Amino acid sequence: MNTQHPPGALAKLLGFYRSRFLRAMEEVYGITMFGMRFFAYVFKPPYEVSEVRKHMDELGAKSIPLLTVVGLIMGLILALQSRPTLDRFGAGSFLPAMIALTIVRELGPVITALIVAGRVSSGIGAELGSMKVTEQIDALEVSAVDPFNYLVVTRTLACVIMLPLLTAYVDFLAIFGGFLSETMSSNTTMKLYFAEVISSLTFLDILPGIGKRAVFGFIIGLIGAYEGFNTSRGTEGVGRAATTSVVVASLNIIFVDMLIIQLTLLLFGSG
Amino acid sequence: MNQNDVLIDVQNVSKSFGDHDVLTGLSMQVRRGSSDVILGRSGIGKSVLLKSIVGLLIPESGSITVKGQQVIGMKTRELNLLRQNIGYVFQYAALYDSMTVRENLEFPLRKHMELSEDEIEERVVEQLRLVGLEESIDKMPSELSGGMKKRVGLARAIIAKPEIVLYDEPTAGLDPITGREISELIRDLEKHFGITSITVTHDLECTRTVADTIYILDNGTFTYSGSFDDLQRAEDPLAKAFFLGIT
Numbered sequence: 001m002n003t004q005h006p007p008g009a010l011a012k013l014l015g016f017y018r019s020r021f022l023r024a025m026e027e028v029y030g031i032t033m034f035g036m037r038f039f040a041y042v043f044k045p046p047y048e049v050s051e052v053r054k055h056m057d058e059l060g061a062k063s064i065p066l067l068t069v070v071g072l073i074m075g076l077i078l079a080l081q082s083r084p085t086l087d088r089f090g091a092g093s094f095l096p097a098m099i100a101l102t103i104v105r106e107l108g109p110v111i112t113a114l115i116v117a118g119r120v121s122s123g124i125g126a127e128l129g130s131m132k133v134t135e136q137i138d139a140l141e142v143s144a145v146d147p148f149n150y151l152v153v154t155r156t157l158a159c160v161i162m163l164p165l166l167t168a169y170v171d172f173l174a175i176f177g178g179f180l181s182e183t184m185s186s187n188t189t190m191k192l193y194f195a196e197v198i199s200s201l202t203f204l205d206i207l208p209g210i211g212k213r214a215v216f217g218f219i220i221g222l223i224g225a226y227e228g229f230n231t232s233r234g235t236e237g238v239g240r241a242a243t244t245s246v247v248v249a250s251l252n253i254i255f256v257d258m259l260i261i262q263l264t265l266l267l268f269g270s271g
Numbered sequence: 272m273n274q275n276d277v278l279i280d281v282q283n284v285s286k287s288f289g290d291h292d293v294l295t296g297l298s299m300q301v302r303r304g305s306s307d308v309i310l311g312r313s314g315i316g317k318s319v320l321l322k323s324i325v326g327l328l329i330p331e332s333g334s335i336t337v338k339g340q341q342v343i344g345m346k347t348r349e350l351n352l353l354r355q356n357i358g359y360v361f362q363y364a365a366l367y368d369s370m371t372v373r374e375n376l377e378f379p380l381r382k383h384m385e386l387s388e389d390e391i392e393e394r395v396v397e398q399l400r401l402v403g404l405e406e407s408i409d410k411m412p413s414e415l416s417g418g419m420k421k422r423v424g425l426a427r428a429i430i431a432k433p434e435i436v437l438y439d440e441p442t443a444g445l446d447p448i449t450g451r452e453i454s455e456l457i458r459d460l461e462k463h464f465g466i467t468s469i470t471v472t473h474d475l476e477c478t479r480t481v482a483d484t485i486y487i488l489d490n491g492t493f494t495y496s497g498s499f500d501d502l503q504r505a506e507d508p509l510a511k512a513f514f515l516g517i518t
């Protein structure tokens with residue numbers, strides 16, 4: 001059997017990866033410029049306050065049902081899973097503290113962000129994408145309204161504000177889910193459980209966390225808007241914008257999460 | 272021709288996408304208060320020309336002045352001030368589909384004009400009456416037919432009473448009766464409000480009603496310009512073909 005590649009096949013393959021790589025770099029560059037433009041715009045009038053509020057509403061309505069279920073179940077499972085292990089080391093009483101720290105520091109923000117990315121980034125990508133291909137963005141521009149300010153800044157800002165709030169909601173539900181599991185398996189009281197939770201959390205768990213949540217919100221809004229804004233002609237592009245938004249936003253969330261963890265370790269010394 | 276009378280001055284404009292040259296050194300002058308019509312085959316660059324005039328597309332070379340101001344390379348802020356004098360009817364209406372018909376029409380008014388709620392309401396109703404769609408005021412764009420969308424798009428373009436209106440196929444997809452009404456509306460806007468306009472159309476009836484000067488676009492430039500009567504007698508093969516409606 002002839003396994004010899006035809007001449008030039010390798011070059012072709014390299015060419016393929018090269019063009020893939022260049023396109024990825026273009027995307028990184030584009031998103032970076034988009035992000036910088038956001039900061040150039042966000043403090044400048046006109047402020048589209050009512051638009052921001054509308055998008056906050058929509059964002060909440062879209063994601064709260066799913067977040068409620070996931071939050072509760074996440075806490076339940078975490079408690080169920082950890083109880084036997086902790087008991088084996090005679091550390092069962094640390095369970096509330098463990099749940100609180102795991103949820104507040106890491107699981108809450110990341111899971112919330114990933115879920116909202118799935119619901120909202122794709123939504124923004126598809127919405128702006130279809131506005132782009134049906135010339136609605138051109139129409140805004142002709143009406144002397146800056147589409148970046150009116151569409152991108154408002155949505156991204158709504159995500160930045162809402163993500164910390166939604167995460168707090170999920171955190172609370174997850175910790176409460178942990179309590180539900182505990183009441184079933186041991187004889188803890190609500191008062192005791194939450195006292196443990198609160199005493200285990202320090203200022204440093206909360207404060208860097210809020211910044212991180214806002215950053216996740218920024219990623220979700222900005223990337224959805226970027227993909228939508230750069231949709232090329234045709235409805236096929238709209239679907240692509242929606243899925244690409246979720247993928248790129250999710251990857252960025254995980255990547256940025258890793259960076260932030262490293263950074264907080266470096267700055268505050270504790271994990 | 273007095274320079275002050277020229278409201279839109281397009282000189283030697285070239286625009287390409289990649290290696291596809293769409294406009295190659297095109298020129299036209301539109302006088303204040305005149306209604307010019309552009310004819311041309313599908314995909315030849317008519318919409319590209321209109322978009323270049325409002326700064327949605329940026330030509331590689333040439334000059335476009337509107338009201339004496341150079342559009343190419345203009346700062347966004349100034350461009351936006353200029354755009355407040357221009358209405359644009361998009362080929363596919365481009366209604367904001369998250370807004371009702373009413374909100375679509377209110378949008379340009381709320382963004383740039385200080386009007387009371389009553390005045391806004393009055394204008395919206397008035398414009399919808401002009402295009403025969405008062406009943407659809409609270410509908411969403413998705414509930415409208417193509418022709419209805421088109422007419423709402425037209426109402427939205429003229430609601431802020433701009434000096435200049437660019438119509439991209441205003442009568443396409445309309446029945447002949449509504450089409451004629453829209454053509455007459457365009458003519459009346461010119462007559463009564465002195466609106467200057469450029470209309471892109473394939474509709475001979477509309478051309479007859481509206482046109483002061485007719486341009487035919489082919490291969491990136493205008494191959495013909497003249498009045499409707501001239502067109503009728505023109506020897507230019509494309510002009511003839513258009514007149515017979517067999518392009």
Ligand SMILES: Nc1ncnc2c1ncn2[C@@H]1O[C@H](COP(=O)(O)OP(=O)(O)OP(=O)(O)O)[C@@H](O)[C@H]1O
Pocket residue numbers: 288293311312313314315316317318319320362
């Ligand atoms: N944004 C764009 N990117 C790439 N090519 C474009 C773009 N806009 C227009 N074109 C190309 O420019 C050419 C002219 O397009 P245009 O929309 O101006 O045609 P038209 O004369 O308005 O046609 P129609 O009568 O069908 O509306 C077409 O070949 C089109 O493919």
Ligand SMILES: [Mg+2]
Pocket residue numbers: 317318319362439
């Ligand atoms: Mg066109």
